[in-house]
Amino acid sequence: MNQVNPTDETTDGAAHPQSEHTFSNPPSPQQAAITKAVEGLKLRGIGPALMGGRIADIAIHPARPKTWFVAAGSGGVWKTTNAGTTWEAIFADQPSYSIGCLAIDPTNPDVIWVGTGENVSGRHVGWGDGVYRSRDGGKTWQCMGLKETQHIGRILVDPRDGNTVFVAAPGPLWTSGGERGVFKSTDGGLTWQAVLEINEYTGVTDIAFAPDDPDTIYAAAYQRQRKIWALLDGGPGSGIHKSTDGGTTWRKITTGLPKGDIGKMGLAVTPAAPNVVYATIAANEKEKGFYRSLNRGESWEKRNDYISGGTGPHYYQEIIASPQNAETVYQVDVFLHVTRDGGATFTKAESGANKHSDNHALWIDPTDGY
Numbered sequence: 001m002n003q004v005n006p007t008d009e010t011t012d013g014a015a016h017p018q019s020e021h022t023f024s025n026p027p028s029p030q031q032a033a034i035t036k037a038v039e040g041l042k043l044r045g046i047g048p049a050l051m052g053g054r055i056a057d058i059a060i061h062p063a064r065p066k067t068w069f070v071a072a073g074s075g076g077v078w079k080t081t082n083a084g085t086t087w088e089a090i091f092a093d094q095p096s097y098s099i100g101c102l103a104i105d106p107t108n109p110d111v112i113w114v115g116t117g118e119n120v121s122g123r124h125v126g127w128g129d130g131v132y133r134s135r136d137g138g139k140t141w142q143c144m145g146l147k148e149t150q151h152i153g154r155i156l157v158d159p160r161d162g163n164t165v166f167v168a169a170p171g172p173l174w175t176s177g178g179e180r181g182v183f184k185s186t187d188g189g190l191t192w193q194a195v196l197e198i199n200e201y202t203g204v205t206d207i208a209f210a211p212d213d214p215d216t217i218y219a220a221a222y223q224r225q226r227k228i229w230a231l232l233d234g235g236p237g238s239g240i241h242k243s244t245d246g247g248t249t250w251r252k253i254t255t256g257l258p259k260g261d262i263g264k265m266g267l268a269v270t271p272a273a274p275n276v277v278y279a280t281i282a283a284n285e286k287e288k289g290f291y292r293s294l295n296r297g298e299s300w301e302k303r304n305d306y307i308s309g310g311t312g313p314h315y316y317q318e319i320i321a322s323p324q325n326a327e328t329v330y331q332v333d334v335f336l337h338v339t340r341d342g343g344a345t346f347t348k349a350e351s352g353a354n355k356h357s358d359n360h361a362l363w364i365d366p367t368d369g370y
Contacts, residue, residue, distance in 0.1 A: 056118055058363040059102040061109050065365075069138065071099035073118045073360070074126055079138050090138040098126030103155040107162035110137045113189075115152025119205055120360075121173055121224055121231055121264070121314040127151060131167055133189055144189030148172070148179040153205040158214050163188040166247060168219065171203035173226045182207060182219050184247045195247040201225050202237030205264055205317070210296060211271040215246040218277055218297050220265035224314070233282075233314050234263035240279060242297050256300035258287035266317040266331075271366075273326035278343065280331060282313035290331070290343040303343030310334040316360065323366040332359035 027035065054073035061067035066083040069090075077091035077099055091099070096116035105111035116128025130147040134140060146152075149169035158164035164186050171180030180203035182196035196204065202223040210216035219242075223235035239262060241250045263282030270276060277293040279300070290304040308316030310333060322328035327342045330349065334357045338349040364370075 054118075054358060055361050056099055057102045058361045059104045059112070060363055060365075061104065062106065063109060069102050069104070069112060071102045071114065071361075073120070074098055077102070077114055077138065090134075091132075091141065094132065094141055096126075096128040098128050100128065100152040101154050103157055105157045105162040106159045107157070111135055111157075111162060112138050113155045113157065113165065114141070115149075115155050115167065117149065117151035119151055119153040119170060120316075121226055121233070122311065123226065123228075125151075125173065127173070131155070131189060144185075145192055146179055146183060149183075149203075150178060151203075153203075154207050156207055156209055156217075159209075160214060161186075164246075165189055166207055166217065167192070168204040168207040170205050170222060170224070173224070176200040176225065180204070181221075182217075182247060182250075196221075196241060196243075196250050199223070199237045201232075201235065206267045208267045208269045208277070210274055211269055212274040215244060216296065217243045217247055218267050218269070219243075219250070220267050220279070222264050223261075224264070231312075231314060233312070234261045236261055238262035238265070240265065240267075240297065253297055253300070255298065256293075256302075257281070257291065258283035260284045260287060264314050264317045266319045268319040268321040268329055270321035270326050271323055272321075276321075276326055276342075278319055278321055278329050280307055280313075280317050280319050282307055282317065288313075290339070290346070292343050304339070304346060306331070306337070306346045308333045310358070318360060318362075320362045320364060322364055322370060324368075325370060328370060330362050330364075332362060334358060336362070 056073045057071040059069040067081045070078045076097050078087045079090045080087045098118050100117050100119045101115040103113040112134040114132040118125050127150040131144045132141045133144050150172045151170045154168040156166040167183040172178040177200050182204050183192045184195045185192050204219050205222045206220040208218045221239050223237035225232040240253045243250045266280045268278040275296050277297045279291045288307050289302050291300045292303050293300045307313050318332045320330045328340050331337045336349040336359050337346045339346045
């Protein structure tokens with residue numbers, strides 16, 4: 001298994017040919033000993049020195065800004081305490097290497113949540129075995145269940161009570177059934193309740209709290225099934241759902257949204273304007289695009305035709321709103337794009353010259369991010 005590498009050096013681990021030494025005089029015993037020692041050395045990787053590809057999620061410690069947690073689509077979970085200078089693999093002894101998301105408990109930052117199974121629908125994607133929790137900053141882990149989700153899109157921890165946790169589960173990619181939808185725990189993950197279930201092919205890829213009221217929750221449902229020859233991408237089960245009572249009841253929102261079958265969606269909210277909700281929506285050619293609600297998701301307007309490209313929106317569709325400027329929203333894609341006018345226009349935010357394309361995660365500093 002290849003994993004993310006904090007260095008740029010690689011080695012194939014093969015023994016290098018022994019050095020040849022020529023002496024004008026016979027070597028001294030000391031020289032001979034040194035020569036023998038050098039010839040016995042073999043290069044070895046101290047890595048990990050190979051890439052695991054996509055970064056699926058990023059979480060930053062709220063009180064220690066140089067401590068980052070990074071989830072890799074096919075490389076486990078990594079931690080740095082020096083802003084990325086060095087990294088430590090902290091999930092390598094767990095059964096799943098495919099990671100979908102991370103969350104830090106805002107009431108206790110030593111509690112880290114990991115959702116295994118990447119939230120994309122390509123043939124290559126690895127699956128997971130549920131939700132994990134660490135109570136010591138990533139030193140040790142405990143599986144907290146939901147093993148039949150196989151893929152997890154988002155974990156939310158209630159900022160008022162760290163024992164209340166929500167999980168958005170797309171569910172199995174290759175089969176129907178499994179555990180799909182929104183799951184809620186009120187005891188720190190010891191037990192889970194399915195609070196939003198739709199059908200055997202529809203799960204939930206994204207959820208978001210209203211910034212000023214965690215009892216108001218938005219959920220993006222996605223109907224899909226992967227076959228060897230094709231992805232059955234989207235369907236009538238997809239849509240945006242809203243709860244105003246902490247997930248006890250839900251209703252599907254339709255006003256202003258596409259009327260045909262919908263594919264994968266991403267959601268974003270911002271404390272700069274708590275009534276505003278953004279959504280990127282895969283749909284038919286006429287209705288696909290970037291949507292905005294100004295009234296807490298009750299009605300929507302299409303702002304732009306732009307959605308993620310590359311291999312298709314099923315592979316991307318994450319959006320991140322600035323915490324300080326409600327008009328600024330980033331959309332990850334083959335190349336990162338940004339709007340600074342609430343979705344009316346999008347521009348490429350990177351040249352792609354100094355990094356690999358294929359973006360899936362972005363974190364904005366809440367104190368000075370723009």
